Amino acid sequence: MIKIFIVDDEAPARVRLSTLLSDIAAECPHELVGQADGAEQALQLIPESGAQLVLLDVQMPGMTGLELAAHLQKCDHPPAVVFVTAFDEYALQAFEVHALDYLVKPVRAQRLAQALKRAAAMLATPAFAARQQEKLQQTSQQLRQARQHFSVQERGRVLLVPVEEVLFLRAEQKYVCLRTKSREYLIEESLVSIEEEMKERFVRVHRNALVARNAIAGVEKGVAEAGEGAGQEAWLVLVRDTAFKLPISRRQWPIIKSLVK
Incomplete structure (x- = not known):
């Protein structure tokens, strides 16, 4: 049956x-x-x-x-x-x-x-x-x-996170952290594959981070608080609706700079 x-x-x-x-x-x-x-x-x-x-x-x-x-x-x-x-x-x-x-x-x-x-x-x-x-x-x-959602396994359930709600993604060991305005989620996907799939929506700011293009509120000079280069002075991207400031690598700086002109 x-x-x-x-x-x-x-x-x-x-x-x-x-x-x-x-x-x-x-x-x-x-x-x-x-x-x-x-x-x-x-x-x-x-x-x-x-x-x-x-x-x-x-x-x-x-x-x-x-x-x-x-x-x-x-x-x-x-x-x-x-x-x-x-x-x-x-x-x-x-x-x-x-x-x-x-x-x-x-x-x-x-x-x-x-x-x-x-x-x-x-x-x-x-x-x-x-x-x-x-x-x-x-x-x-x-x-x-055509994907419009990320699927997240959490406590035996599969949750849907709309792609449009994701402000940035950051690699953390074997997981990728999705950050929305309200909370964060962990998925087992690679930044490389997500960047390739959704390059029109997300831009790489550092080797371990992607930010939604429409979530970039500006840039400022400051000290990176986490990740590679923590404690060092660098250009930081300001993420809208959050207090997060993500370091921008030297390689990606020209690209991010062009987006905030």
């Missing part, structure tokens, strides 16, 4: 899927363990639900189903994903190999049953978990240019 979770921002679509699942329950035994109307709610509820399969809408406000699928891979037990979309088959070919299956709206009972039977067969194979993880990682790499 597969544990299923539905994610769709439209209530009628969730109702229709629930009804169809009830209609095919005898043919495809399952348990509907939850529903969500968006990505943030889904990431809070899915790990607790024990869902093995997520019926996931592609087009949702705030975050697409494609990006959510990439974030779901960070759950301790990532569920399989079946996309639900209004696109036709030709538009779906680009990502078909990265999902267990896909359903085209309006979803038909026979097509849903086919997807569930396929899911049941694949979930029963020992190698499925590793294969699904690899597929979702490939999806994540393809979606990096």
Whole structure:
């Protein structure tokens, strides 16, 4: 009996899927363990639900189903994903190999049953978990240019931090610290990959730090308080909405200087 979770921002679509699942329950035994109307709610509820399969809408406000699928891979037990979309088959070919299956709206009972039977067969194979993880990682790499959130593992949960809220990122040993106006988060990504992915939003100020371009409030001469060069006089970048002043390396100084003219 597969544990299923539905994610769709439209209530009628969730109702229709629930009804169809009830209609095919005898043919495809399952348990509907939850529903969500968006990505943030889904990431809070899915790990607790024990869902093995997520019926996931592609087009949702705030975050697409494609990006959510990439974030779901960070759950301790990532569920399989079946996309639900209004696109036709030709538009779906680009990502078909990265999902267990896909359903085209309006979803038909026979097509849903086919997807569930396929899911049941694949979930029963020992190698499925590793294969699904690899597929979702490939999806994540393809979606990096469209990513609007960082996903953070914290106390057994996956939290979403909007990219637009991040003021700066600083490398700290094996982690990267994300700083927003209200607090900080730790992620296991590299500054190099983030800089390459989001170079239009973040600029490097030092070997161990990136700052959001729109978070640069100015520069001043002072003494670096932390990191490499602590205690030495240097140019510091002032970060808006915080008291942080990050040292600017000599190599990056001309770039930062040009941004504050």
